[in-house]
Amino acid sequence: MTTQETDGHGPEAPGGRPGTSGPGIFQHCSADQFGINSQPSFSRILGQVLQSMMRVAQEYIKFPQTTEEIQSYKEAFYNIAGMPNVLGIIDCTHAALIPPARSERAYRNRKLYQSINVQIVVGPYLNIIDVVPNYPGSCHDAFILRNTELYARFQHGVYGDSCLLGDNGYRLSRWLLTPYLNPRTREEERFNRAHKRTRAMIEYTFGLLKSRCRCLDITGGALKYKPQTVCKIIIACCMLHNIAQNNNIPAEFAQDLREEIGATVETQEVKQDSQAVRQHITAHSLQISCV
Template sequence: MELVAAYVHDRALRRERRYRDPLDPLRISDEHLLRYYRFPRCEILRLCEELDPFLRRRTRRSHAVPTHTQVLVALRFYASGTFQSVIGDSCGLTQASVSRIINSVTWILCEKARREIKMPSTAAERLKTVEDFAKVSNFPRVMGAIDCTHVSIKAPVIDEHLYVNRKRYHSLNVQVVCNADGLITNYNPKYPGSTHDAFIWANSFLRQRFEAGAFGDYFLLGDNGYPCEPYIMTPVINPSTPAEGRYNRTHTRTRVIIEQTFGILKSRFRCLHQSGGTLQYSPAKCSKIISACLLLHNYCVKRRIPAPHEVVENDGDMGIQVQEQRIAGQVTGHAIRNELIRMRFS
């Protein structure tokens, strides 16, 4: 009997550890969720259901952090860019636990972004994309607007100088293509901040696809940081005719969509904007965080989730203008642009 009593007493003293979860989306208002997590309750629950097979912890040692808490912790980080210890204090988790959660959720979203973010693949999808752009300012044959934006990161240990951009801070230069609705259809988040926009484009798989004829006679709209090519139309430098002026104005009104997209993206996910601080991770991990935010931005666009009231300005680098070059004996972007101006803007 004494042994039994001692055993019961010992069990009573060694209480099982339980994680008391203060983050329950069913008990938090939509207004609060939108403000601090960027998604309403229904979309957070949908995201939890989608990620649960990958995030559910299988352990018998203690009660695991539930999926919805992991999703909310990651969303709070993306939305604010604040320190992991601050997020942990708000939900009763250690900094180490918050770090593991952000790593897990980011990796899953990054892998989903690789599969889900893609250029229009069918003839019907491409035609709709072109028609949507034409509704903006009647610019024809536009498959997307392209530009790069800088995301501030801490100084890397390896090749630190390569990450210093023209504004003298460390960053990744992220190439993005969007459609007329601001939906991101292509991205490349891996180049250091000193890399020129034109170099990223020249070495991109997307350019190879255009060269191979995957998108027919459609093209992208870019600024003068890009070369004028058959598959990327840029403004005319120093326009000399009324038609060239009309072309430039229409080009600007259409291409501004990518600038607006960057502003909304960085307003939703302040970890990508300098107002949210600098991403304190290696360039490889920062690339994954950027990819995760791009995917979440697309979810917001598709489900018409309103953008934050205060939209920040894009803190990217305007870059250096690419010298226009004409290649003899080839059908160049200049010839296509000149024909476009003659046919549509004269």
């Protein structure tokens, strides 16, 4: 998990209206709920709580480490739709913020509001096992991945034959499997169906996370904090989500969340060994029928 901080500026809601979360509505509501009499007092307490949570974040957001943990993740993912050797599912989601005026362009995403583009990897239990909240909304998902410790670990073979699943916003590699853009055979279509069913876990996890933490969705407004603080808030929300999942705490799925639509790359230049991995799985490994 990466917890470095960045400079940046926050987003506007669609239509050009600034969001109102942060030191405004969210802070006032939370202060009233917990009996804190002043906004400055709440800001000070919030900073202290976030700093304490950052010190233990890696205890709550972590990749499987032991052979037993890795195998259990692979088996759980396999049981969804027959995809072998899957250790996690990767994608990005946007958390709106109101940034410093000098950086508004850098934080404006393809949906035309300003945000942090948050890279998340989820496990088979709707748990978050890696989060990178350090890049402004204009950064492409694939660019973020290439600049992470996670990328280096997979490139160096730390996880053996394990792989991640991603959408076509990522480049196909031997450890990051994407769907066929233009499936030509029944086997390739079956691979895409299995991929889609398995990858749906991350979309559902995003929904749960943002239902629990409405400050992370544009429908809840835009966080009006410094980007460094927003990064910490995102990590804290992921920690609280995992705690809730580990303790079977139910979440009411909000129906008004903005739909997440992944970016698509129309053409890809990939190495032959990457294609061979996907083709081998397509031809030999999918044993479960995908309806």
